[in-house]
Amino acid sequence: MSQTDEVGNKAAHREAAPGEVFTAFLKLGLTSFGGPIAHLGYFRDELVQRRRWIDEQGYADLVALCQFLPGPASSQVGFALGLLRGGPLGALLAWFAFTLPSAILLVAFAYGATALGGPVGAGIITGLKIVAVAIVAQAVWGMAKSLCPDRERATIALGAVLIVVFVAGAWGQIAAIVAGAIAGLYACRSAVAASTGHIAFPVSRGFGVLCLVLFAVLLVGLPIAAALQPSQPIAVFDAFYRAGALVFGGGHVVLPLLEQEVVRTGWATPEAFLAGYGAAQAVPGPLFTFAAYLGAVLGPEPNGIAGAAIALVAVFLPGFLLLLGVIPFWESFRTKQGAQALMRGANAAVVGILGAALYSPVFTSGITSPPAFALALTCFVLLTAWNAPPWIVVLVAAAGGILISQ
Structure with a gap:
């Protein structure tokens, strides 16, 4: 057998393993705590080092691509790995298996949160709003260190x-990213070095153009249809699709976009929004499944299971297209130097957008007393200094929220 035939057989084997893809990503969906950066580490351990679905250079190329695009970077990487290993069916199974566990848990929390009453329930909600402050602060801190290490990018973030302070809403965030x-x-x-690795996916240029056209048609057409x-x-x-289409920088950055779409329209209360965001930190899997919680608690119908399904598909779809x-x-x-420089500026702008969101709505809604501030600092230290899960x-x-409410 020639070397070419052997490579072809290996490729055929990769595309014939949707069951393996589902099993691998279900395991990751049940155990991947810690946010998108941590998820990329889990993927590398499980799929690059242990299962050897792709080599290190190819994985680095894929991560670079997904970090450049709008959308949930870790879920996009998982989708692409599923595509590489199991074809189109593998891509869908990878997303479904990685997303389903956290989506189910957050929808269950949405139903349970409405049943919580009395001081214990109020305390839990208070604690979840406070922990959101610590987690977003940790995200801003970590992203600033990696994405704004010099004065040029720090200035872009500022x-x-x-x-976004002077131009409210989604247009301000778009303007900030474009300007960055x-x-x-x-x-x-x-100090921009061009990448040299290579990886090929079974996606033709024609199909790629079709996906880009569909992305644009939905982004423009859904508001017109509504x-x-x-x-x-x-x-x-439309609201969740637009939020998913305009997110640069990963899961935490979707917070201000979703707040714009569901809180300021009156579909969900600020308290419910921040409580769900806090709960999303306690479950494994992608942070974008926060959309399932929001879909379940929306004031007007569809809500519940139907609302969760609509929101979940809509928020992930643009990133995959x-x-x-x-x-x-x-x-x-x-490989172009200009493309990498553009990406660096956009990523620095993302840090600034997230920093503005840290103050409003996160801090202003969650920190209402000195004990709440002390609890938020405690959570921040646990996350950053103690590396607590x-x-x-x-x-x-x-638990702290229950004590404060008492």
């Missing part, structure tokens, strides 16, 4: 804060 990318193109070219034909299901799908659309063109684009910190915050 500029993003100013933009343009600034990065001119200010972040130093305006021409008032329908709450369409409005919900973009990934499928860009994969065929990534190999030639990513997030679910343990959530339990500490819930």
